[in-house]
Each structure stands twice: as structure tokens, then as C-alpha cells.
Amino acid sequence: xxxxxxxxxxxxxxxxxxxxxxxxxxxxxxxxxxxxxxxxxxxxxxxxxxxxxxxxxxxxxxxxxxxxxxxxxxxxxxxxxxxxxxxxxxxxxxxxxxxxxxxxxxxxxxxxxxxxxxxxxxxxxxxxxxxxxxxxxxxxxxxxxxxxxxxxxxxxxxxxxxxxxxxxxxxxxxxxxxxxxxxxxxxxxxxxxxxxxxxxxxxxxxxxxxxxxxxxxxxxxxxxxxxxxxxxxxxxxxxxxxxxxxxxxxxxxxxxxxxxxxxxxxxxxxxxxxxxxxxxxxxxxxxxxxxxxxxxxxxxxxxxxxxxxxxxxxxxxxxxxxxxxxxxxxxxxxxxxxxxxxxxxxxxxxxxxxxxxxxxxxxxxxxxxxxxxxxxxxxxxxxxxxxxxxxxxxxxxxxxxxxxxxxxxxxxxxxxxxxxxxxxxxxxxxxxxxxxxxxxxxxxxxxxxxxxxxxxxxxx
Numbered sequence: 001x002x003x004x005x006x007x008x009x010x011x012x013x014x015x016x017x018x019x020x021x022x023x024x025x026x027x028x029x030x031x032x033x034x035x036x037x038x039x040x041x042x043x044x045x046x047x048x049x050x051x052x053x054x055x056x057x058x059x060x061x062x063x064x065x066x067x068x069x070x071x072x073x074x075x076x077x078x079x080x081x082x083x084x085x086x087x088x089x090x091x092x093x094x095x096x097x098x099x100x101x102x103x104x105x106x107x108x109x110x111x112x113x114x115x116x117x118x119x120x121x122x123x124x125x126x127x128x129x130x131x132x133x134x135x136x137x138x139x140x141x142x143x144x145x146x147x148x149x150x151x152x153x154x155x156x157x158x159x160x161x162x163x164x165x166x167x168x169x170x171x172x173x174x175x176x177x178x179x180x181x182x183x184x185x186x187x188x189x190x191x192x193x194x195x196x197x198x199x200x201x202x203x204x205x206x207x208x209x210x211x212x213x214x215x216x217x218x219x220x221x222x223x224x225x226x227x228x229x230x231x232x233x234x235x236x237x238x239x240x241x242x243x244x245x246x247x248x249x250x251x252x253x254x255x256x257x258x259x260x261x262x263x264x265x266x267x268x269x270x271x272x273x274x275x276x277x278x279x280x281x282x283x284x285x286x287x288x289x290x291x292x293x294x295x296x297x298x299x300x301x302x303x304x305x306x307x308x309x310x311x312x313x314x315x316x317x318x319x320x321x322x323x324x325x326x327x328x329x330x331x332x333x334x335x336x337x338x339x340x341x342x343x344x345x346x347x348x349x350x351x352x353x354x355x356x357x358x359x360x361x362x363x364x365x366x367x368x369x370x371x372x373x374x375x376x377x378x379x380x381x382x383x384x385x386x387x388x389x390x391x392x393x394x395x396x397x398x399x400x401x402x403x404x405x406x407x408x409x410x411x412x413x414x415x416x417x418x419x420x421x422x423x424x425x426x427x428x429x430x431x432x433x434x435x436x437x438x439x440x441x442x443x444x445x446x447x448x449x450x451x452x453x454x455x456x457x458x459x460x
Contacts, residue, residue: 051081058090067098085115092124096131099327099441101415104128119145123154130162131415133422138162157182164418169286172418173277186323187212190269197268199278202233208266210238211259212273214319215377218243219399220419220429223292224275225252236266245378249294288431291405293381300382304368306345310458313349313370313384313401314338315392320353327413328394330444332361337448338391339365341455347387349380349397389458391451394420402430409434409451414441 054077061070074091081087092107108125112118126141142159145152160175179185190210197207207228211218218239228235229252236255239247247256257263270278279285305311317329339346348362351371362369370383380400384390390401390408394417401408410433412420420427420435427433436447 051084051087054081055086055090058087058094062090062094062097067094070094071098083114085111085118085121088114089121089124092121092128096128101128101132101441105132117144117148119149119152119155123158126155126158126162130158130165135162135166135422153178153181154183157185161418165422167283167421169276169283170280173274173281177274177277187271187273190271192269194266194269196274197270197278199280200231202228202231202268204233205267206234206236206265207231208236208238208263208269209272209275210269211240211243212271214322214396215240215243216394216396216399217273219293219396219403221272221275222250223287223289223403224272224279224281225250227275227279227287228252236264238263242376245376246293246381283428286428288428290403290431293400293403295378295381295385295404298382299386300370300373300379302373303347303370303383303386305386309343309345310341310389310455311347311387312341312344312455313347313387313390313392313397315349315390315395315397317350317352318393318395324413324415327415327441330393330411332358334444335448336365338452338455339367341452343458344455347383349374349383349390349392391455398433399430402427402433405432407432409436409454411444411447411451412437414438414443 054073058070058074058077061067061073071094074087074094078084078087078091088107088111092104092111095101095104095107105125105128108121108128111121112125115121122141122145126138129135129138129141139159139162142155142162145155146159149155156175156178160172160178163169163172163175166172179187180189192208194208209225209228225235225237234254235252236257237247237250237253238257238259241258241260244256244258247253255264275281314335316332316335318325322328338344345368347368347370348358349370350358351374352358355372359369359372374380374383377400380397381404384397384401384404384406388407390397390406391411392398392401392408393411394413398408398410402410408430410420410427412435414437416437419429423437425435425437427435436451438444438447
């Protein structure tokens with residue numbers, strides 16, 4: 001019996017045992033030595049089709065949000081195709097989504113062990129290393145890609161994120177500029193005919209500064225507007241409609257325009273989150289002078305304050321459109337233990353897509369629901385102004401309260417965003433903020449126990 005015939009017999013046996021990866025490898029080896037072997041080619045293609053079918057099923061479950069079902073199915077499928085790079089890469093992404101961070105790292109590493117260098121898998125591994133806070137390993141993945149492909153935007157963007165998380169701001173801002181061309185960035189480029197400002201004098205020029213990403217990003221980065229005045233230009237600021245009432249307090253803004261409205265003439269432009277890059281701002285250069293967002297001094301109508309207790313505003317979930325909202329947010333039942341603080345009166349600042357169901361929960365727990373009454377962010381500012389403390393997950397309210405100089409306790413998931421850095425209880429961005437961090441992803445219990453203890457020890 002020839003070597004090819006022996007390999008085919010072994011492959012048939014593997015198929016009966018549902019060891020499809022081994023069968024594929026054997027048929028592939030036969031075809032390498034004898035490309036005309038019709039039986040081997042037919043069986044090889046049949047197994048490839050089966051693998052493709054399994055992958056389509058897994059991707060369908062993922063897209064439907066059936067992550068636990070996908071995980072079980074993936075485990076079964078990998079028993080059949082344990083050496084499948086595509087299945088292993090899928091498993092890595094699924095594990096990340098479920099918060100199984102080390103499992104994701106292992107899946108990506110195994111994928112690369114099988115196929116060698118692969119840009120997409122190496123990016124996935126670099127991101128997975130960042131999630132488990134192995135910064136050097138994370139940057140080495142992206143560096144390896146950029147050494148081969150210097151203009152790879154996804155790798156550069158991911159590297160920027162990692163540098164920023166690690167507090168290496170000068171490097172981070174540079175690579176973060178690749179967000180405009182990165183495939184998984186949420187920043188959409190604005191195709192203005194005018195050039196982007198390069199940091200040179202603005203004498204006699206009109207600069208358009210435009211917001212990007214979420215409301216929290218605007219609250220955080222608008223602090224940099226005063227730095228632009230020394231360049232002697234006229235500052236036009238484009239804002240989302242929802243933030244318009246807050247922008248009139250910024251004397252540095254010469255003209256205010258609402259996004260979507262006709263824009264006045266301008267000579268150069270800059271995205272708000274690109275200002276630190278253009279000005280080459282390091283961590284020590286971040287201005288922490290607060291408040292820089294102020295209200296109008298008018299109390300929020302209907303806020304029922306307790307004169308004897310600590311009045312606490314709280315928020316527990318962010319926008320469901322945010323990709324990692326399931327990590328950064330809690331459900332109401334998780335945050336309920338905080339309500340046991342007898343020295344506190346709680347006021348919900350929560351605004352979300354299912355506001356009616358939230359309102360029912362708050363009524364049942366005798367919590368004042370302010371979010372339902374908010375018409376815009378000026379209402380939020382007026383309410384925050386009157387409260388003693390804000391307790392919130394990583395939402396726009398965290399940035400707004402911090403920008404107002406309000407005492408703010410921010411509850412962070414383990415894979416928190418770059419702006420909160422690593423292993424710190426304070427924030428260089430907001431001097432009145434205190435950070436409460438998960439020690440393991442998904443474990444809010446320890447965070448809430450610490451917050452509850454600190455609330456019980458707090459005075460009015």
C-alpha cells in the first residue's frame with residue numbers, strides 16, 4: 001500500500017471518529033504529493049464545507065446575541081476541528097465577549113501557533129493582552145505588525161489605545177490618530193475640503209473644532225479649548241444639539257454651531273480629541289482645573305433633598321449602543337445593596353433606552369427618579385449642582401460631574417477605558433473623582449461592598 005493510500009485510510013478512520021482536523025491534514029498531505037487524487041480532493045472539500053457550515057452557524061448565534069449557545073456550540077465544534085484556525089480565532093472573540101479573557105488569549109495564541117504570522121489574529125491577541133493588562137505583550141503584537149506594515153491603521157489605532165491606557169500619552173495620541181481609518185473605530189472622518197490644523201499660528205484664521213464620539217468624550221476633552229486661544233485665531237465650536245445649553249459658558253468659543261446646521265466659513269479644522277496630539281500633551285500636561293463646566297445657578301425644579309442625609313446621585317448603566325456596555329454597566333438589582341446606606345438619600349440620574357421600566361423599579365424602591373424629568377444636559381447639571389456626591393459607572397455623567405468639580409465616585413469594570421489608566425484610585429483628569437475598580441471582570445460585588453462601606457462612613 002502506497003503512502004497516499006495509507007494516509008487516506010487513516011483519514012477515513014479520523015472521519016469516523018469525528019477527528020476532522022486530523023482528517024483534513026491527512027487529505028491535504030495527500031494532495032500535496034498527488035494533486036490529481038480525485039477521492040482525496042472530494043473528501044478534503046467536503047470537510048472544508050462542513051467546517052464552513054459550522055462557522056456560519058456560530059456566527060449566526062453570535063449576531064443574534066446568543067453568546068452562551070455559541071460558546072457551547074463552539075466547544076463541540078472544536079472537538080471535531082481542534083486545529084481549525086478560523087474556529088480558534090472565533091473562539092477568541094467569543095471568549096472576549098463573555099469576559100473569559102485568559103481563554104481568549106489562549107485561543108489566539110494557539111491560532112498563531114498553527115498558522116504562524118497573521119495580521120488579524122495578531123491584532124486580536126494584542127487587544128486580548130491589553131484586556132488582561134499585559135501591556136508589554138500587547139504593544140509587542142502591534143509593533144510586530146507595524147514593522148511589516150507601517151501603514152496598518154488597525155494596528156496603529158490599537159497600539160495608541162494601549163499606550164494611552166498605560167499613561168504614555170505622547171506616543172498614544174500619535175497612534176490614536178489612526179482611528180480615522182481603523183475598521184473598528186467609532187470615529188467617522190469628516191471630509192472637509194479645509195485642512196486639519198497642524199498647531200501653527202492661527203493669526204487671522206478661523207478654526208472649526210468639532211466633536212466626535214460620545215457626550216462623555218466632549219465633556220472630557222472640551223477642557224482643551226482655552227489652550228487654543230494663544231494661537232490668536234477665532235474659535236468656532238460645533239456641538240451636538242443636546243449639549244448646546246452648556247456651551248454658552250465657554251468664553252473661549254467665538255461662534256457656536258449645532259452639528260447638522262450650516263457651518264460658517266472656516267480656514268482649518270480639528271476634531272476635539274485630536275487637540276492633545278497636535279499640542280503634544282503628556283500626562284503631566286493634562287489640565288485638572290475644575291470646574292470648567294458650570295450651570296446657570298438655577299436649581300433643578302422638583303429635586304427633593306434631605307437636609308439630614310447625604311444626597312447621592314447615581315447612575316448604573318450606559319448607552320446600550322456602546323460595544324462594551326455589558327462590561328461597564330450593571331443591572332438595577334446589582335446596585336440595590338447601595339440603597340442600604342441609611343445615612344444617604346439616593347436620586348437617580350439614570351437616562352436610558354428603557355426609561356419606563358427603570359421608572360417602575362425606582363418607584364418600587366422609593367428612589368427619586370430625576371432622569372425621567374431631564375429635558376437636556378442643563379437639567380442634569382442643575383441636579384448635580386445640588387447633590388453632595390455622584391456615584392456612577394463609566395458614563396457621560398461621570399465625565400460631566402468630574403468636569404463640574406463635583407465629588408464623584410466612578411465604578412470601573414476590569415477592562416476600563418484608556419482614560420482611567422491602570423491601578424489608580426485617582427484621576428489626573430478629574431481631581432474630585434475617586435475610582436473603584438473591579439479586580440476581576442464581572443465581579444461588581446467587591447466594588448459595591450467597598451462603596452457601601454465608604455458611604456456609611458461619609459458625612460453630610
